[in-house]
Amino acid sequence: MSPLPYDPARLAARAAEIVAATRELAALGWTPATSSNFSMRLDAGHAAITVSGRDKGRLTEADIMVVDLEGRPVATHHRPSAETLLHTQLYARFPDLGCVLHTHSRTQTVASRLFARQGHVRLAGYELLKAFAGNRTHDMAIEVPVLPNSQDMPALAAQVERLLDAGPLWGYLIDGHGLYAWGKDMAEARRHLEAFDFLLACELELRRLQP
Numbered sequence: 537m538s539p540l541p542y543d544p545a546r547l548a549a550r551a552a553e554i555v556a557a558t559r560e561l562a563a564l565g566w567t568p569a570t571s572s573n574f575s576m577r578l579d580a581g582h583a584a585i586t587v588s589g590r591d592k593g594r595l596t597e598a599d600i601m602v603v604d605l606e607g608r609p610v611a612t613h614h615r616p617s618a619e620t621l622l623h624t625q626l627y628a629r630f631p632d633l634g635c636v637l638h639t640h641s642r643t644q645t646v647a648s649r650l651f652a653r654q655g656h657v658r659l660a661g662y663e664l665l666k667a668f669a670g671n672r673t674h675d676m677a678i679e680v681p682v683l684p685n686s687q688d689m690p691a692l693a694a695q696v697e698r699l700l701d702a703g704p705l706w707g708y709l710i711d712g713h714g715l716y717a718w719g720k721d722m723a724e725a726r727r728h729l730e731a732f733d734f735l736l737a738c739e740l741e742l743r744r745l746q747p
């Protein structure tokens with residue numbers, strides 16, 4: 537019997553998944569200068585998440601720790617990601633949610649700046665909209681919200697709660713900062729993250745070509 541309040545074998549498995557995905561995303565240049573954070577659900581009350589400040593391009597399993605769904609460290613002296621609350625609020629709200637990914641790609645950051653005043657980026661008519669779970673056609677539109685940046689995580693989390701109250705959401709941008717995306721497991725969260733990045737890049741390119 538483990539004295540820990542979570543299953544250590546499951547933590548090891550999730551940590552390996554997070555490390556593998558993080559290295560790939562870092563190789564794309566989406567996690568500059570130690571930025572970005574990543575998590576996966578462990579069980580109904582716990583999540584595995586990256587330790588704060590670690591170089592995401594050189595992540596190892598030792599850089600993954602456990603928090604409860606209020607963002608408190610569990611059985612560790614490590615400090616969790618500064619943005620832990622933005623992860624745990626999603627696990628607490630959606631019992632089937634399994635993975636939350638946050639990156640700082642150039643495309644995401646530039647798009648967040650360009651569309652901050654508008655408050656959202658409208659993505660319409662793209663085949664890749666079908667990458668978002670539940671969407672069946674290109675013939676629709678979604679609005680990716682752009683929130684003002686803040687170091688006040690409870691305040692930022694409260695804004696995210698209001699967005700979630702308003703309707704289905706696969707992710708959001710934070711102005712001058714980056715993108716949050718999530719899914720039922722790592723594969724789905726990765727698909728959403730990659731679809732957002734690709735579609736935001738298309739919108740930026742269109743504005744260059746058709747100013």
Ligand SMILES: CSC[C@@H](O)[C@@H](O)C(=O)COP(=O)(O)O
Nearest residue numbers: 569570571572573588589617618
């Ligand atoms: C290095 S600046 C980026 C951070 O302030 C933050 O936005 C971030 O994404 C990483 O923070 P972390 O505490 O390592 O999870």
Ligand SMILES: [Zn+2]
Nearest residue numbers: 571572713714
């Ligand atoms: Zn960040």
